[in-house]
Amino acid sequence: MSVNYGSKRVVVGAHYGLRDWLAQRITAGLMALFTLLVLVQLAWGSGPIGYDKWAGIFSSQWMKALTFAIIVAMAYHVWVGVRDIWMDYIKPVGVRLGLQIFTMVWLVSCTGWAIQVLWRL
Amino acid sequence: MTETAPKRPEFRNINALTDLPTYRLPPAGWVSILHRVSGALMFLLLPFIIWMFDTSVSSEISFAKFKFAFNVGLGFVPGWFMKLVALALIWAYLHHLIAGIRHLYMDVQHAVSKEFGRSSALVTLGLSIALTLVLGAKLFGLY
Numbered sequence A: 001m002s003v004n005y006g007s008k009r010v011v012v013g014a015h016y017g018l019r020d021w022l023a024q025r026i027t028a029g030l031m032a033l034f035t036l037l038v039l040v041q042l043a044w045g046s047g048p049i050g051y052d053k054w055a056g057i058f059s060s061q062w063m064k065a066l067t068f069a070i071i072v073a074m075a076y077h078v079w080v081g082v083r084d085i086w087m088d089y090i091k092p093v094g095v096r097l098g099l100q101i102f103t104m105v106w107l108v109s110c111t112g113w114a115i116q117v118l119w120r121l
Numbered sequence B: 001m002t003e004t005a006p007k008r009p010e011f012r013n014i015n016a017l018t019d020l021p022t023y024r025l026p027p028a029g030w031v032s033i034l035h036r037v038s039g040a041l042m043f044l045l046l047p048f049i050i051w052m053f054d055t056s057v058s059s060e061i062s063f064a065k066f067k068f069a070f071n072v073g074l075g076f077v078p079g080w081f082m083k084l085v086a087l088a089l090i091w092a093y094l095h096h097l098i099a100g101i102r103h104l105y106m107d108v109q110h111a112v113s114k115e116f117g118r119s120s121a122l123v124t125l126g127l128s129i130a131l132t133l134v135l136g137a138k139l140f141g142l143y
Helices: A018-043 A051-059 A061-089 A093-120 B027-044 B046-057 B060-071 B079-109 B114-139
Strands: none
Touching (some): A018 A051, A018 A061, A051 A061, A051 B046, A061 A093, A061 B027, A093 B046, B027 B079, B027 B114, B046 B060, B046 B079, B060 B079, B079 B114
């Protein structure tokens, strides 16, 4: 067996085990159900889909709260997925760390923007 | 010790440019790599997605700007290019969603047979491309 502890430890940055695997599936399920919910509300009633109908979907407080939860779920889902890509293809630890930091900043920034849009409505 | 079989060739350190294009992937392999590609695409275009959410939902005026961006253009970017990017996102979302549902179904049903892997992969590829074409035709005003 090769040594994989102490200073010889292979740096991967993953949380081994069930947690991320399960989180990836739960957040995916939530986003799929949310997609369905938005589509149902879009299809509700007749007439062309204009601004009033589209913005109306996100204007109620419960929908804002739910959309907020979905945005957070998406950010976590994307973090796990993109981190896996870096872990698979980027071997130099410094470059990988840099890309992971970029991913975090990118995701937190986008999440903040999306939430601002939501509560400005 | 006697030599029982000729030494099998061993390939390491594959070159992404010269080796990968010659690899022939089974349908499930295509679904897998495209799941990754579509996810990466949506990750990189996340600011554009939120920009679409922002302009479409914020006010009547921004909604008009949103429509203008796709019908005419935004700055130096022509409308057809905006639509093309949106179409890429539509495909990415559909493929990621359907391939994800396939994943969840396989987890729940323990559907790990080779046949199901192949047939469900073909359904995933076919359905995502077909829906993309239908929605793309609508996006570009073909019906």
